[in-house]
Amino acid sequence: ATAAAAAGLVGAADPAAQSSTTDPKRARVGQPGPAGASDGVNLQFPLPGEVGAAVMVKVYNDESLLKVNDIAEFVGVLVVDPLLSEAYDAAPEEHNPLTGFPEEVRAHAPPPSLVARLHCVALRPLQHAGNPALPPAGPTSLTGADFMALREQTVAYLAAALGGDRLAAEHVLLHLVANVFGRPEGLVLGNTSLNLTGMNNNLVDCLAEAITNLMPKAFLLPMSLEFLNTHKAVPKKNHVTNRLEAGMLQLSAGTQLMLDETKLQPGQLLQDGVANVQAFAVMISRAVVPFDYQFSQIEIPVDIPTLVLSEGKTMLPVSKRLRVQPQQLPTVPATGNLHALRAYLAAARELPFEMNAEICEAIQQDFVQMRQANKEVQADTLHALLVDCRFHALTKGEQTPSMATWTEVRSVAEQRTTRA
Numbered sequence: 001a002t003a004a005a006a007a008g009l010v011g012a013a014d015p016a017a018q019s020s021t022t023d024p025k026r027a028r029v030g031q032p033g034p035a036g037a038s039d040g041v042n043l044q045f046p047l048p049g050e051v052g053a054a055v056m057v058k059v060y061n062d063e064s065l066l067k068v069n070d071i072a073e074f075v076g077v078l079v080v081d082p083l084l085s086e087a088y089d090a091a092p093e094e095h096n097p098l099t100g101f102p103e104e105v106r107a108h109a110p111p112p113s114l115v116a117r118l119h120c121v122a123l124r125p126l127q128h129a130g131n132p133a134l135p136p137a138g139p140t141s142l143t144g145a146d147f148m149a150l151r152e153q154t155v156a157y158l159a160a161a162l163g164g165d166r167l168a169a170e171h172v173l174l175h176l177v178a179n180v181f182g183r184p185e186g187l188v189l190g191n192t193s194l195n196l197t198g199m200n201n202n203l204v205d206c207l208a209e210a211i212t213n214l215m216p217k218a219f220l221l222p223m224s225l226e227f228l229n230t231h232k233a234v235p236k237k238n239h240v241t242n243r244l245e246a247g248m249l250q251l252s253a254g255t256q257l258m259l260d261e262t263k264l265q266p267g268q269l270l271q272d273g274v275a276n277v278q279a280f281a282v283m284i285s286r287a288v289v290p291f292d293y294q295f296s297q298i299e300i301p302v303d304i305p306t307l308v309l310s311e312g313k314t315m316l317p318v319s320k321r322l323r324v325q326p327q328q329l330p331t332v333p334a335t336g337n338l339h340a341l342r343a344y345l346a347a348a349r350e351l352p353f354e355m356n357a358e359i360c361e362a363i364q365q366d367f368v369q370m371r372q373a374n375k376e377v378q379a380d381t382l383h384a385l386l387v388d389c390r391f392h393a394l395t396k397g398e399q400t401p402s403m404a405t406w407t408e409v410r411s412v413a414e415q416r417t418t419r420a
Contacts, residue, residue: 107241133342147397150344161210163326228273261310
């Protein structure tokens, strides 16, 4: 038997283990609802509204290979023996106090009909965030011409979902290939967040569908008061059951998180809602999720590109903001080329990259001229442009950026500033 699971501090099943009858890429949109609750059993699905099979993986020798929020493939013996539910079904007075409180015993021994047991023989953490669209021969198997042709098709696909706004589509494309590529001395390199303003329900729905079609992991989270007040963003330790209960931000690297602020309405955020907003802000600004152990917190590094969709400026500390200017009704084009676009994005995210001395010197000289022409240009501006230059180059298949790419990045940044 095989199973894929997201490795957390407790055993949890992979919420993405579902299939589609029309497309191997399963649609994933956020709907308010219980997070993996079935017949009173918490199935530990991080995202609300998830359905599917859950499994408790018993790992014996290779547990050191697993890290929090990793995606891994397991091979082992699947057990659904009804006798495993004896501890769960026992009356409270029948519980042995030496084995723990009844709530703890029941939490750690759910019925096998709902949570099967997999005794692991071998496991393999999946590289490239488990993206099945990555070309079998690797990201370098695509030629420069392939990258440029597929880049144009991807921009056109995203622009259609944004009402024909190509500048916004360019920003979303860079956002889709962005990833955290280093954490030196407290910095988080590649941690990007984008706020698209001027959004409405139709634009949000079309863009969310387009991104979900292109990316292997994407989730649209409605930022309504009701949703924020009734759901948990961060995993929290339950000391009664002695389990870490999953939260919405317990996501694997590369998950495209879309926060829909168009759902916000006047009202009051309760304590849980305020904690959720604070968790989103910490994740966006520092790329960590503070797991809540009630008496302390443990900050877990994450790589969750966050796209905030709103009518006006978001309340969250995003790194970039752009107002969408649609010229036509948004739509999600029907295309038979989705697999090629997915392969392109997967290859762009995994392409090797380096800045050689020659391009660094040329960029440095250009930046000096920028500061001479505009005294408001700061060192942070250079850092943001260099990060954008990296991702812009990757979308073109460049393993080392050209000066043409640097010039394009500067132009896009100037257009964003002008529009804002």
